[in-house]
Amino acid sequence: MKDGSAFLNDNAQRIADGMIRDAERLRIAVSKGPLGETLIDAGSKAPGGIEAGLRMAEAAMGGLGSISAVMDRASDKWPFALEVRSSQPVLACLGSQYAGWNLSNDDYFAMGSGPARALARVEALFTTLTYRDTASSAVLILETAEPPPMPIVEKVAKATGLAADKLTFLYAPTQSLAGTVQIVSRVLEVALHKANDLRFPLENIVDGMAAAPIPAPHPDFLAAMGRTNDAIIYGGLVQLFVTGPVEAAMNLADQLPSRVSRDYGQPFADIFTQFKGDFYAIDPLLFSPAEVLVTAIETGHTFRRGGRDSAMLERSLG
Known part of the structure; x- marks a missing residue:
């Protein structure tokens, strides 16, 4: 696809905005960080749930994937499964969903996934992927129990070329329902x-x-x-x-x-x-x-x- 034509961050932003609108129903918490960044807790202090995880996963794919919980009748022991589909699998999975951005500062560590990666393009993988996203805001998913500290927010803002108040971070630990869903997706x-x-x-x-x-x-x-x-x-x-x-x-x-x-x-x-x-x-x-x-x-x-x-x-x- 031509640069900017996949609208990875725009799609993810719409998903994140929908999560904010439905925060109470999704059992998630929304707040603003010290630099104006939007923080969506989908499973750390907020309980979150399966639906929150499904939406996180679709945001992680830049809106180019369809993810649903389905019945797997071939399995008696684990009767429910995640089903993932994409007609742009390279961009959705490698250009967006892959957790390839190392974000660490002092004792904070997280791997960033989501479409903000296609704006920052700081990973070696983007020497293979030629697509460049263009957007006025960016979304990043973090597999962690803690929101990003200020130096991480500043790092992401600098790499994406956006002001911090144009960034949205969705986070949930592996131990949570939402975290489980978005990882298995x-x-x-x-x-x-x-x-x-x-x-x-x-x-x-x-x-x-x-x-x-x-x-x-x-x-x-x-x-x-x-x-x-x-x-x-x-x-x-x-x-x-x-x-x-x-x-x-x-x-x-x-x-x-x-x-x-x-x-x-x-x-x-x-x-x-x-x-x-x-x-x-x-x-x-x-x-x-x-x-x-x-x-x-x-x-x-x-x-x-x-x-x-x-x-x-x-x-x-x-």
Whole structure:
């Protein structure tokens, strides 16, 4: 898409404004920070909920994704799932939803996701993604229990070229309902990110849809993080529709499922502990859906690989 034509931040701003309007119904809290930034607490001191998480997730995708909670009749133990769809999956997932912006200051740390990233373009990923968003306001999603401190707000304002009072931060911890939903909604995004790591041409990915079970939140951070990751790694299903050589589609399907990783086969919380909390020591091939379908739309071939791992879901999700 042409620069500015996806309206990622404009779309997300409309979603955020709707959340502000419906704050009482969504059980979220809205306030202004010291620099005039808008703060939306969707699950920290405010209880939030599933609907707040769904809207956070759609804001994270810059309004280019559709996310809903659906019944999964194939599963007796985890009968509800998140369904994610996008007809602009590269922009929605990698250009917006991916949590790739490292925002840290003293003892504050958060990874920023959402369309403000496409204004700031400070990540290496944007050497591959050529799209530049244009907007008069920006939205950023933070997976944390605390609002961003002033130095982080100033950093985001400088990087996006906007005044602080034009920024909206939505935040919720992993342990919350909203946090759980918005993290599991990345099931399509992890497939796109892995496809990029595998050097599959992103311009050949033209559509995508995905689903993953909604785990129960857990008050312990490590357990909550484990459940949200395992919902995707052992329970996620993704279908990508691609153009280009059919052999490339087949090769992508071969390499995309999580079970190709050397670290596959343990609950994520155990893996994280084994590597002493170092995300970068974990095999990056693990961060992908359990089951994939890659459809070569020019030939009609569909390649199915991987599968849901019910035993691992039982160990992790309970």
